[in-house]
Amino acid sequence: MSYVPIGPIHPGLKEPLRIKLKTEGERVVDAEVDLGYFYRGAEQLARGKPWQKVAYLAERVCGICSDAHPHTLIEGLERIVDCEPPLRAQFSRVIMGELNRIHSHLIANAIWFLAVEHETLGIYNLNTREKVMDLLEMISGNRVLYSWNIVGGVRMDFKESHLKKILDNLAEVESEVYRYRKMFKTGALLGLRSKDIGKMTKEEAIEVRAVGPTARGSGIKFDWRTKHPTYVDHFDFKPIWRDECDNYARVMMRFDEILESIKIVKKAVDELPDGPIRKECEIPRGSVDYRYEAPRGELAYIFETAKHGIIKEITIRTPTIMNLEACVRYMFKDSPTIADAIAIYQTIDPCIACTERVVIVDENGNRQDFRGVHTVLRNLKPFKSKKKDR
Amino acid sequence: MSSVIWYLYEFARKTWIDRFLNAKTDPEIAEAPSRFRDFPEVQKDLCISCGACVFSCPSQGAIKLVRDEERENIFPVINKSSCIRCGFCVEVCPTEPKTLKTGENYLIMEEYRILPQEKVYIADEYLCIRCKKCLEACKIGAINFKDNVISIDQSKCVSCGDCINACPVKGAIKETYIINIDEQKEIINTLIKSLEGTINLEVERIRKLPDHDPDKIIKLEYPLADYLQKARNIIPNDEMIIKTVEKVTDRLKMNIITWDDEKCNQCRLCVNECPTGAIKYDEKIGKVERDPEKCLRCTICYQTCPFGVPGLYVARFLLKNNVILITLKPSQIPIRG
Amino acid sequence: MIKEFIRKRSIHVCLVCTGGCNGCDIEVAALLSQRYDLEQYGIYYHNNPRESDALLVTGTVAKQWQEKLVEFYNKVPEPKAVVAIGACALSGGIFQQESDKVGAPVSDVIPVDAEVPGCPPRPAEIAIAVLKYVPPTLASYRRKI
Numbered sequence A: 001m002s003y004v005p006i007g008p009i010h011p012g013l014k015e016p017l018r019i020k021l022k023t024e025g026e027r028v029v030d031a032e033v034d035l036g037y038f039y040r041g042a043e044q045l046a047r048g049k050p051w052q053k054v055a056y057l058a059e060r061v062c063g064i065c066s067d068a069h070p071h072t073l074i075e076g077l078e079r080i081v082d083c084e085p086p087l088r089a090q091f092s093r094v095i096m097g098e099l100n101r102i103h104s105h106l107i108a109n110a111i112w113f114l115a116v117e118h119e120t121l122g123i124y125n126l127n128t129r130e131k132v133m134d135l136l137e138m139i140s141g142n143r144v145l146y147s148w149n150i151v152g153g154v155r156m157d158f159k160e161s162h163l164k165k166i167l168d169n170l171a172e173v174e175s176e177v178y179r180y181r182k183m184f185k186t187g188a189l190l191g192l193r194s195k196d197i198g199k200m201t202k203e204e205a206i207e208v209r210a211v212g213p214t215a216r217g218s219g220i221k222f223d224w225r226t227k228h229p230t231y232v233d234h235f236d237f238k239p240i241w242r243d244e245c246d247n248y249a250r251v252m253m254r255f256d257e258i259l260e261s262i263k264i265v266k267k268a269v270d271e272l273p274d275g276p277i278r279k280e281c282e283i284p285r286g287s288v289d290y291r292y293e294a295p296r297g298e299l300a301y302i303f304e305t306a307k308h309g310i311i312k313e314i315t316i317r318t319p320t321i322m323n324l325e326a327c328v329r330y331m332f333k334d335s336p337t338i339a340d341a342i343a344i345y346q347t348i349d350p351c352i353a354c355t356e357r358v359v360i361v362d363e364n365g366n367r368q369d370f371r372g373v374h375t376v377l378r379n380l381k382p383f384k385s386k387k388k389d390r
Numbered sequence B: 001m002s003s004v005i006w007y008l009y010e011f012a013r014k015t016w017i018d019r020f021l022n023a024k025t026d027p028e029i030a031e032a033p034s035r036f037r038d039f040p041e042v043q044k045d046l047c048i049s050c051g052a053c054v055f056s057c058p059s060q061g062a063i064k065l066v067r068d069e070e071r072e073n074i075f076p077v078i079n080k081s082s083c084i085r086c087g088f089c090v091e092v093c094p095t096e097p098k099t100l101k102t103g104e105n106y107l108i109m110e111e112y113r114i115l116p117q118e119k120v121y122i123a124d125e126y127l128c129i130r131c132k133k134c135l136e137a138c139k140i141g142a143i144n145f146k147d148n149v150i151s152i153d154q155s156k157c158v159s160c161g162d163c164i165n166a167c168p169v170k171g172a173i174k175e176t177y178i179i180n181i182d183e184q185k186e187i188i189n190t191l192i193k194s195l196e197g198t199i200n201l202e203v204e205r206i207r208k209l210p211d212h213d214p215d216k217i218i219k220l221e222y223p224l225a226d227y228l229q230k231a232r233n234i235i236p237n238d239e240m241i242i243k244t245v246e247k248v249t250d251r252l253k254m255n256i257i258t259w260d261d262e263k264c265n266q267c268r269l270c271v272n273e274c275p276t277g278a279i280k281y282d283e284k285i286g287k288v289e290r291d292p293e294k295c296l297r298c299t300i301c302y303q304t305c306p307f308g309v310p311g312l313y314v315a316r317f318l319l320k321n322n323v324i325l326i327t328l329k330p331s332q333i334p335i336r337g
Numbered sequence C: 001m002i003k004e005f006i007r008k009r010s011i012h013v014c015l016v017c018t019g020g021c022n023g024c025d026i027e028v029a030a031l032l033s034q035r036y037d038l039e040q041y042g043i044y045y046h047n048n049p050r051e052s053d054a055l056l057v058t059g060t061v062a063k064q065w066q067e068k069l070v071e072f073y074n075k076v077p078e079p080k081a082v083v084a085i086g087a088c089a090l091s092g093g094i095f096q097q098e099s100d101k102v103g104a105p106v107s108d109v110i111p112v113d114a115e116v117p118g119c120p121p122r123p124a125e126i127a128i129a130v131l132k133y134v135p136p137t138l139a140s141y142r143r144k145i
């Protein structure tokens, strides 16, 4: 029995964290994860700040799903006032959110391919991602941090030329993703590195509460987008899932989700309604618990505001914290080699910048819960879906 | 063989050898699109030095107001190393055309100003003398005069404080911090506790003041230095502390109740009247006792007692040069019965 | 002599993220794609400090990093260069607010040779900075005695 420490800086890892593997020969029997290299205290900074500044801070909780964080915060704030943004703004948010998802999934797969040393596909994926990044930069003005959402709508409007470019670029991305998907499906060596490795059954996934593509790769058919009012009303969205439960399923899942996202964006661009893109909203005192499907899974923002939209208390629950536990508890078990352990770790699409949250524990080891939660859960009111009303 | 080489050479020369020799990166990758939010540019002449940009910046120290000696105006300077290129300062800039510029965006939604506020300015209808000096002082037209009432448009206000400086009446425009409410409460509580402490030290002197003689007053002083140290631990913002203290001292009126045991005849009238049970009759000693911790200062005992055991004094405060001046006077409330 | 000539043309870099938002890191990763193709300029992206010539440091220096970063810097063979990327590394950016959680800027912890401002900088800006500042720094590097 021996220990293999990996990280914090390691050629196989893109973000600093330390994984300690307990091995028997090459076989991994146990693992331990050591976090804390990324802690910045975003929640502490957010307390007592007006929401306008907190939106910028939320964006910088994670740079890869940087649309999902402000998206969740701001839709949560809108739930407090019950202020529904205009339809054009809702569609713009969908377009931006899906483009963000495409780029996030592409980089996740690229990094997995680099982790299994299939550099060709890795670099191809990165290159395809540049096309999406171009779109994001052209629309919002920054490649990574978009500052796109705002209470009551979105900041900027699309131009005609933008919509045309979106369709053009996405058509290219689509054909390329089909090609990569085929290469991944038929590649014999890739099959060896991915099939039947990093198994996590459905029951195990439910037990550790895995979320997002990791859970859907294990046969859980759940996606928060099926509960999002815009998706329910205007896009008949069905969650994608696979039941292989291994690395292959998770990587394939991402390719499939990219294709589905492209479909959604195309539909949104075609049906983009005319009208204003923003509405006046004043944020009163209140509290809310709002969840949204970030590229990596369920993202929850639970917060309380004071008058004038000042954030009093905020709790952020990010998806990777659940998936990391799933990875350490079940996926690492019986991974045949140490090289595979790194590959398994990359399939959950870890984002350590998201994960570094803090939990307050008192002396007796009891977790101190956020004060607002109980009132919040009662107040939880999504906008009513128009379809169900009829 | 040689023909093959010749053929290859021909093929190479014609098609790709030139391109291979002059390989260059595609220039488009270094060019930013027209919406790209670069570091903001500053047009010094347009600035009205309202400070909205400094105030709105999510990253501290990225933008500073600097005085230009030659032109005698103040304009923002951007520190590139902490600027996060969010473009929020451009969005909130109230001048027309904008002092700060970045990309082609952020000029689209002129009608929504979303400046986050730390302070709120409110005009007081009763104290206002309608001199309209603030109307002139406000450079962005956030103050309206309608139906003989001055009102401040909160959605336009950038919290620059020019109206307060122009206003000739103290308190006609009120400035309130809306952030850190809990800390402000704590500051006020500590202030009141320490003021009480200072007054309690002087109880003996106060008791000797003859009742109902309005000219007799006691003056005390409370220097702020110690208190400031304590308050800085709660929130390290001197301006906010001083503003809060000033507001509190302007309004605060404290009732001080003294207790003169010698005059008491154990009639126990006050024991039943006291709403909190702060006054109790102790059977063993045969004495009426008052617990100052529980006292609400409702002055009922003062009004009930036929012998004048409780004394009532009123303290008022004024902040001047970092010293709180305390003035103690006997109360004017008449004794019942 | 030959060493110096070669070193100018082939730079091995190591990326260290010390706790930002990942934005700068993915922009460095984007440099690997064919679009930017870092390797055509002779820069090889390598996450191993012992084999690298230049450290690319991103992010606010989180608590755990404050000592480790110095250790790290000592592991890089001489001559070495450090490029600080992003607002976080230069000043703490949005996270540098009355909080003691971060130890930014990076230049407080290790000597920094080049700075790339922006949040995040565009990949082209990073590549230009690395190409412009790293070779001269390596050439004029003096061994500390």
Ligand code: SF4
Pocket (backbone or CB within 6 Å): A060, A063, A144, B084, C019, C020, C021, C022, C023, C024, C025, C058, C059, C060, C085, C086, C087, C088, C089, C093, C118, C119, C120
């Ligand atoms: S500088 Fe900006 S983009 Fe880079 S890590 Fe910091 S917050 Fe993220």
